[in-house]
Amino acid sequence: MSDIIKMNHNEFAFFNQQLAAMLREGIPLEGALRQLSSEMRTGPLRDDVQQLEAELARGTPLKDALARRTLPEFYKQMIEIGARGNDLPGVLIMVADHYHRTYAIWTRLKGLMVYPALVIIVALGLTILLSLMLDRFLATFFDYGLGQPPQRLLMLASIWVTPAILTLAALVGVAIAAMPRLRTRLRWRIPGFREASLAQTASVIALLLKNGSTLAEALAFAEGLEANTSAGKSLAQWRQLIANGAGKPSMWPPPTKPIPPLFLWLVRSGGENLAAGFAKAAEIYHARASYRIEMALYGALPVSILILGQMVFWQIAPLLQSMAWLMNNLGGN
Structure with a gap:
């Protein structure tokens, strides 16, 4: 689920908390937006808030003013609902909590990318260093009239093959991240991201x-929000069931992937209170996502150290082999 504009969800959550507090103190919406935008850093969010405040000050209805902004569609709808129900501060607090939880989860997921990046950086740095050292050894061979060491090409390949594979994997990851449709499909398949x-x-x-x-x-x-995803198709099936007269989750058959049966069971646990059932599902899967991410973070460090250790061994081995060959030939002469 992606937002239309790039924003820091934690900053957006804090903005909504402040806006809710100011509205509860009796400050008009236009005045609260004007004051908050003056304190925000330059960026798309500030531009949207300033433009929204300007349109409201000119008398534009809130719904029309929101429609012209590039804020998330979910946020726009929640603001309209809060305004209609005359409880905008309460809705803003709930929205702020939603974006804060979203920020916490996705920040941890992005943190998993730190260790692979460090491995690639160290691999490239070590490769350059060892390549320079190998060149010096080759020059030494020529100085002593020993010619080229045996399996020279294999030595060079051993030094460069590991960082080449890691770099290729990183490029594939970047390519996937640059393709929204593929990225969205993987988001519903990879553990942690799926939860x-x-x-x-x-x-x-x-x-x-x-x-x-x-x-x-x-x-x-x-x-x-989940258009063109398998999850969107599952939600569409539920909506069609309601249209066909099965208006309660207890009347629905088991969901199709990627929505697991546990999700529907949690929704049903709310009984007639559907909001409580979905809130329970959100709480459970938020906890499961956090657990999976924490386990992945704990496992990523030792795995990265193991990969680095193996990489250092395979890269230094050819250099040690060439040193041994040089010493043997010098001893023989």
Whole structure:
């Protein structure tokens, strides 16, 4: 689930917390937006807030002013719901909590990328250093009239093959990250990312239900956020079941992948309180995502150290072999 503009979700959550507090103190929405935007750092979020404040000050209806902004669609809908229900501060607090949890999860997931990046950087640095040292040894061979050492090409290949493979893997990862459709598909398949996506989807539906949306409306909105994904198709099936008269989750068959049966069971556990059921699913999958990410982080460090150790061995071995060959030939002469 992606936002239309690039923003720091933690900063966005803090902005909404401040906005809710100012509205509860009786400050008009336009004035609160004006004051907050003056304190924000330059960026797309500040531009949107300033433009929203300017349009509201000119008398533009909130719905129309929001429609022209590049804020997340989920955020726009929640603001409209809060305004209609005359509880905008309460909705802003819930939205802030939602974005704060989203920030915490995705920040940990991005942290998993640090260790592979360090391995690649160390590999390239070590390769350059060893290549220079090998060149010096080759020059020494010529100085002593020994010619080229045996298996010279194999030595060079041994030094460069590991960083080449790691760099190629990194380029593939960057290419995948640059393809939104492929990135979205993998997000629903990779452990940790999948649980985070389930938690986020459940949280969105729960927030919409708590603020007066029907289940069909909430599912349709979540389906739109997950368009062209297998999860979106599952949500569409649920919405179709409602249209066919199966209006309660207890009447639905087991979901199709990537939504697991446990997700539907948690939703059903809320009984008639559908918002509570989806909130429970969001809580459980948020905890599972956090656990998987923590386990991956704990495992990434020793795995990275092991890879570095093996890489150092395979890269230094040819250099030691050439040194031994040089010493043997010098001793023989």
